[in-house]
Amino acid sequence: MAFTSASNVLLKNIPYQFKDVSLLDNRAYIGGKWLPAESGATFPVFDPEDNVVIFRVVNLTDVEVHKAIDAAQTAFLTYKEFSHRKRRQLLHQWITVVKENRDDLAAICTLELGKPITESYVTVDYGLSFLEWFEGEIERLYGETIPAARENNRIFTTREPQGVVAAITPWNSPIAMILRKVGAAIAAGCTVVLKPAPETPMCAIAIAKLFERVGYPAGTLNIVTGDAASSPSIGNELCRNKLVRHLSFTGSTAVGKFLNGECGKSLKKTSMELGGNAPFIVFEDADIQKAVDGLISSKFRSSGQTCVCANRVFVHRSIMSEFAEKLNATQQKTFVYGSVWDPKVNFGPLYSSRGLEKVQKHLEDALANGATVFDKTSNTENQGPNFFPPTILLDCNAETMRFGSEETFGPLAPLVPFDSEEEVLRLANTYESGLASYFYTENISRLWRVAEALDTGMVGVRVGLVSACEQPFGGVKESGIGREGSKFGVEDYTDVKSITVGI
Numbered sequence: 001m002a003f004t005s006a007s008n009v010l011l012k013n014i015p016y017q018f019k020d021v022s023l024l025d026n027r028a029y030i031g032g033k034w035l036p037a038e039s040g041a042t043f044p045v046f047d048p049e050d051n052v053v054i055f056r057v058v059n060l061t062d063v064e065v066h067k068a069i070d071a072a073q074t075a076f077l078t079y080k081e082f083s084h085r086k087r088r089q090l091l092h093q094w095i096t097v098v099k100e101n102r103d104d105l106a107a108i109c110t111l112e113l114g115k116p117i118t119e120s121y122v123t124v125d126y127g128l129s130f131l132e133w134f135e136g137e138i139e140r141l142y143g144e145t146i147p148a149a150r151e152n153n154r155i156f157t158t159r160e161p162q163g164v165v166a167a168i169t170p171w172n173s174p175i176a177m178i179l180r181k182v183g184a185a186i187a188a189g190c191t192v193v194l195k196p197a198p199e200t201p202m203c204a205i206a207i208a209k210l211f212e213r214v215g216y217p218a219g220t221l222n223i224v225t226g227d228a229a230s231s232p233s234i235g236n237e238l239c240r241n242k243l244v245r246h247l248s249f250t251g252s253t254a255v256g257k258f259l260n261g262e263c264g265k266s267l268k269k270t271s272m273e274l275g276g277n278a279p280f281i282v283f284e285d286a287d288i289q290k291a292v293d294g295l296i297s298s299k300f301r302s303s304g305q306t307c308v309c310a311n312r313v314f315v316h317r318s319i320m321s322e323f324a325e326k327l328n329a330t331q332q333k334t335f336v337y338g339s340v341w342d343p344k345v346n347f348g349p350l351y352s353s354r355g356l357e358k359v360q361k362h363l364e365d366a367l368a369n370g371a372t373v374f375d376k377t378s379n380t381e382n383q384g385p386n387f388f389p390p391t392i393l394l395d396c397n398a399e400t401m402r403f404g405s406e407e408t409f410g411p412l413a414p415l416v417p418f419d420s421e422e423e424v425l426r427l428a429n430t431y432e433s434g435l436a437s438y439f440y441t442e443n444i445s446r447l448w449r450v451a452e453a454l455d456t457g458m459v460g461v462r463v464g465l466v467s468a469c470e471q472p473f474g475g476v477k478e479s480g481i482g483r484e485g486s487k488f489g490v491e492d493y494t495d496v497k498s499i500t501v502g503i
């Protein structure tokens, strides 16, 4: 077993040898410099596999965040003058260094998030796919010519970068969430102050270490780290500072609503990628094994910790027993447990005891209200303090049980019987959230009817995975504002300027 030599930053022995230990830094990155907190404060980052402290990272206040915003504004004045071709070349170089350091990035993700190493590679590659997509988009940020009503006028539009973007990201899928947001803003010609989640700051720092190698103006990307207690004061500065033109947030609906309200005071543009509570519907005419396979990837990906994971599983009453049997058999065949560093392992612990408590509460609530566990998996003992096995619940009710109105964010699959299309659409559409939904049918008319009726930003029809760099990602209702990825993801960080010329 090899041990890393980055012992000055990494506080625990791990079974991985970093190829480039300089990616492990615990300082903030402001105006092109790596800095400690002025107060000297740091906060701990834990390994979810055993709750041991792995890093201590600098804990900033609003004072340093203010400086980071100033640095981003200074950089913007230089960066916005770069041609689109030059911006594309820089992004291409960033992609190259991220690719070259894929192993170390995946290892940091596994360390901080407890993600099995194989899944961490998937999230790094998913993040890279966004950078590659945005690189292609940079030189396609076209304007328009508009026929003018006045004979002696000509009207053109251009897409202008907005300026300083404040980005706040969550712990789940840290590499991809950062690259999807920061990559788009930088492709559009903006500069960024990023506040990563306190649980996963080292992924953000490593990404910035690679960014630094590329030759962007100092201050184009700044990383401001802070723990849960300092997040509100950091957020306050990001929302109130007038130099910030756009706040791009991914996280819970509660925090998103608060930040959106704060940004409203200075009418900042916001992008809000918030919580989901995805319905997953299996109609009586579905291919049952296909639906089972889709649910396995939608529900149990990242141990159930993505915003687009199925949360409420509606199965037509006539096929419930067959579906449950097949789901249980398939999940037992699919998942391998053990050390997150073992490439064969594909199901890991939850990110923290906070995550575990929430899933346990949803399970207890469902059981107290009449649900039953289908067949508790028996081979998941001794997997660490934050481990929760894939669990299938029968006899569930989405209107009376907690999972019906709150995201579980864990591997609990509550199966809810339904009798008609009308009933299931009413149940699927009642909740305030509207991020993703999924359904399985082999009936072509129902396919179009239900896809159009589901009130969500994304619909998966006979697929359990919708996420892709080219697909507009985002929600309606309380799941958010705006779209990430796709051509809309870059456009979101530009303003349309119209230029009227008299001739």
Ligand SMILES: NC(=O)c1ccc[n+]([C@@H]2O[C@H](COP(=O)([O-])OP(=O)(O)OC[C@H]3O[C@@H](n4cnc5c(N)ncnc54)[C@H](O)[C@@H]3O)[C@@H](O)[C@H]2O)c1
Pocket (backbone or CB within 6 Å): 168, 169, 170, 171, 172, 177, 195, 196, 197, 198, 227, 228, 231, 232, 233, 234, 235, 236, 250, 251, 252, 253, 255, 256, 259, 272, 273, 274, 275, 276, 306, 307, 308, 407, 435, 474, 475, 479, 480
């Ligand atoms: N729609 C999407 O694209 C998407 C993607 C991933 C996660 N999510 C959602 O994120 C949630 C899980 O992430 P979480 O638990 O980290 O969410 P969270 O809202 O608690 O935290 C998200 C980020 O906001 C920061 N934060 C919290 N309070 C703040 C404040 N007052 N000011 C500034 N920053 C503050 C946190 O430190 C973290 O960086 C889930 O609801 C999930 O659905 C949504």
Ligand SMILES: O=CCCC(=O)O
Pocket (backbone or CB within 6 Å): 172, 173, 305, 306, 307, 308, 467, 473
């Ligand atoms: O958790 C949210 C994002 C995951 C994804 O992009 O598929």
